Amino acid sequence: MDFMIITASTAKYTQTQRTSEEISKTTLPQPVKTSTTMSAASGQTTLSGMGLLMSRLFGDTDSTPPVQTHLTKDTMSMSCVNFLTNNDRNTLAGLYARAQQQGTDLRYVDDLARDLGDYRMFSGVMANLNNGNMYDTSGHVLTYKFTAEDEATASRILSGGKLSGSALDEGFLRYELDPGYSPSHLANFQFIESIVNQPGNHSPGMAQFSVYQQKGNQNFVVEAASEVTLKTPEPDFGSIDGKFFVTATGLKHGFRLEGGKVVQHPVNLFENLAKTPKTLLDYFLKAHESDKKPASLSPPLFNFLYAAEHIEEKQK
Numbered sequence: 001m002d003f004m005i006i007t008a009s010t011a012k013y014t015q016t017q018r019t020s021e022e023i024s025k026t027t028l029p030q031p032v033k034t035s036t037t038m039s040a041a042s043g044q045t046t047l048s049g050m051g052l053l054m055s056r057l058f059g060d061t062d063s064t065p066p067v068q069t070h071l072t073k074d075t076m077s078m079s080c081v082n083f084l085t086n087n088d089r090n091t092l093a094g095l096y097a098r099a100q101q102q103g104t105d106l107r108y109v110d111d112l113a114r115d116l117g118d119y120r121m122f123s124g125v126m127a128n129l130n131n132g133n134m135y136d137t138s139g140h141v142l143t144y145k146f147t148a149e150d151e152a153t154a155s156r157i158l159s160g161g162k163l164s165g166s167a168l169d170e171g172f173l174r175y176e177l178d179p180g181y182s183p184s185h186l187a188n189f190q191f192i193e194s195i196v197n198q199p200g201n202h203s204p205g206m207a208q209f210s211v212y213q214q215k216g217n218q219n220f221v222v223e224a225a226s227e228v229t230l231k232t233p234e235p236d237f238g239s240i241d242g243k244f245f246v247t248a249t250g251l252k253h254g255f256r257l258e259g260g261k262v263v264q265h266p267v268n269l270f271e272n273l274a275k276t277p278k279t280l281l282d283y284f285l286k287a288h289e290s291d292k293k294p295a296s297l298s299p300p301l302f303n304f305l306y307a308a309e310h311i312e313e314k315q316k
Contacts, residue, residue: 049097053089056096056110057081071121080117088116091167095195098206105212111186118182119172130180139230143223144183150219151179153189157196166196183220188213237262 051061058065058081068075068082075082084092095109127133134142146154154177157163163170173196175181177189194206236250244262246255254265 046100049093049095049100050089052096052100052106053093053113056106057084057113068121071125080114080121082117083120084113084117085120088113088120088169092116094167099209102207104206104209107212107214108188108191108209111188112192115176115182115185115187116169116172119169119175123171123175123181126181128178128180129183135230136224137232138224139228139232140224140226141229143225144179145221145223146179146183147219147221150189153193157189157193160196162196168192168195179220183222185219188215 047055047061054063055061057079065082067085068078071083092109092113095112096106098104099106099109129142129144132141134144136142145151157173158177163173166173173192176185176187176192188209191206191209194208198206234247234249236253236255237244237246239245244257244260246257246262250262256263256265
């Protein structure tokens with residue numbers, strides 16, 4: 001669906017206040033242990049929660065990448081996980097460890113981590129899509145909504161009274177559960193609900209997510225208002241189901257359909273020149289026809305008459 005955003009604000013690229021001399025700021029995380037253990041029964045090596053995080057999000061169990069805190073032209077191209085705070089990393093490491101112990105598919109934690117990273121990266125510059133400034137190309141206001149299932153889950157989480165005591169950041173939860181901010185979220189809301197409802201290190205509800213189900217982009221719907229509230233100029237041409245058409249405005253601008261394609265012919269200047277007075281008599285006659293008032297001489301015409309009279313006096 002085509003759409004456009006109407007806003008008078010300008011985007012800023014910082015999430016927190018900073019001095020004018022400060023271009024970017026990074027916080028070096030404390031060294032973390034990514035220990036591994038060997039299961040005697042299976043002989044398989046098991047990574048710690050932090051080791052799983054570093055391996056799955058950053059591709060290296062021994063890496064300790066700095067935390068990015070400002071969105072700049074240099075950090076814009078980075079993965080959103082680089083903006084996860086040290087507290088975020090510790091929280092996610094705990095979730096990875098518990099998910100591994102309970103047989104939860106780790107991709108559920110991956111999705112949650114990336115949504116949290118998006119929040120850290122963009123929340124300071126992102127506008128709510130449901131603020132009334134989002135329109136389709138016809139001028140209808142657009143409203144973003146979660147699917148019925150996600151909407152019900154989000155409502156339970158927000159009204160459950162457990163946000164402040166959750167392991168997850170309350171600001172992130174309110175952002176994530178608002179369709180105006182995260183219509184295309186990755187995280188499974190029921191997985192988030194299991195974390196919020198079980199504070200601390202015990203989340204027996206996580207065991208039900210042993211099989212990963214990816215929703216893709218099927219987690220929101222867009223509704224258009226019935227009335228057109230944004231008046232836009234008529235375009236020169238458009239298309240419906242792949243078939244082009246030229247509007248009345250387009251015809252005035254020289255657009256035509258030729259073989260099913262839109263082409264623009266140059267404006268015929270000779271038609272306009274034909275309507276231009278060629279002599280002084282034509283000028284006065286045209287002025288007399290347009291209005292019955294005495295015609296006043298325009299500066300160019302006055303200069304022409306004055307120059308002609310001056311030349312005639314010299315010839316005498």
